[in-house]
Amino acid sequence: MEKKYYAGHSKIFVAVDCIIFGWDDSQLKLLILKRNFEPAKGKNSLIGGFVRGNESLDEAARRILFELTGLTDIYLEQINAYGEVDRDPGERTISVAYFALLKIQNLDAELIKQHGAHWVPISSLPKLIFDHNQMVQKAIHRLRRRAKSEPTGFELLPRKFTLPQLQGLYEEIYQTSFDNRNFRRKVLYMDILKRLNEKDKSTSKKGAFYYKFDRKKYYRLLQNGFQFDI
């Protein structure tokens, strides 16, 4: 039997809640579901679950995302721990919030539906249970910070994307609009995008060139003190 060093101290339920962002080529969205157990059954909730005795916090978050999406290589980052005594009216539970970035295109829509999950635009979020709205606000701030200083935004885009798409994504993230000349210059000047000899003609007759993110070049530049910045 395991040695008991900390007998006398309280144990507490620990959960993980995932703020899952997706981009559907025009809007930044959040994946939520109707909670299917008491308390607050049927209410809008983040996707979450309890941390098991034999898994780390990160592993718990990955497991929960895998159960929902079948995907394993998801961008994931811890936001914060929430620990108010009464935050969960069921029993005292501490929750660690994670934010995740998904390419919606990669997603099995059927699987999402089976879990009772659905996407809502971040510009019109419903009321969520407990402190989940607060978690989402923090996650949005974190996303903005990350997207500015690391090529995190590309996690939301398909492998090949156009500059108007990229700009649209950033405009959604920051809920603002950018001058396209300035935006393009800044992005291209970093020299981490490779232009393909192929155009997306789905949104215009002229067509927009596809680009892809050159991960190798990016890491090479990082070695030399390069700092991503949009």
Added chain:
Amino acid sequence: MEKKYYAGHSKIFVAVDCIIFGWDDSQLKLLILKRNFEPAKGKNSLIGGFVRGNESLDEAARRILFELTGLTDIYLEQINAYGEVDRDPGERTISVAYFALLKIQNLDAELIKQHGAHWVPISSLPKLIFDHNQMVQKAIHRLRRRAKSEPTGFELLPRKFTLPQLQGLYEEIYQTSFDNRNFRRKVLYMDILKRLNEKDKSTSKKGAFYYKFDRKKYYRLLQNGFQFDI
């Protein structure tokens, strides 16, 4: 008896560890102690403790700081939760790290000593137990971010301080040196410091004017979209 909603899920020990920074007018320091219980008894450790069933994470952090220092109005900010299964060789414990800023001058040195705690310069940290060094590194990054964009640095200084002192503090935080003309211009231009008609002659014959942070003015400026930046 309380309703048991979450029976069947595992409960886990939850601890709080505090990264306590102090400034002694020449060096940025971290408060650590020799752990006085097993496992790892006698090793260098952050100041921490278990979260009780009836207190929030923030309350636990405040309690631990109060027990150590007798102070209640300490700047405190959550960093992150650490949840690797084996991070604590005693029993499985999740730890939530907090960083705190203390004016060393306000501190009862005797009280600190009674707890077996002591200050070490952040430029030469010893090996700490578990993942505590990792927590400290994150805290230093957070401190740098905060000190740049919010007047958090003043939490480390006495109520009245000189500009050379302020610059020295920032140089320690960023482990670099600044041009004094540029630094002074930038700080004074924000117009949130009030110069007192009083000089500190302890470090020079000419004497350096004391300033104090004008909190009211700062909050007034914030209302008008002002952004603190050093």
Added chain:
DNA sequence: CCAAAAGTGTTCAGCTTACACCCATGA
């Protein structure tokens, strides 16, 4: 009177911002 720290302005480069027209093409 002198050593030692406090205090003071200006210039240049680079980055950010603002701004308007031509291009390509399918319908």
Added chain:
DNA sequence: TCATGGGTGTAAGCTGAACACTTTTGG
């Protein structure tokens, strides 16, 4: 041929970085 979205360059202002001398005064 025309409507639509894609693509391009330049000038002005602002911010950050570099840089050296004067002032004060206790010892």
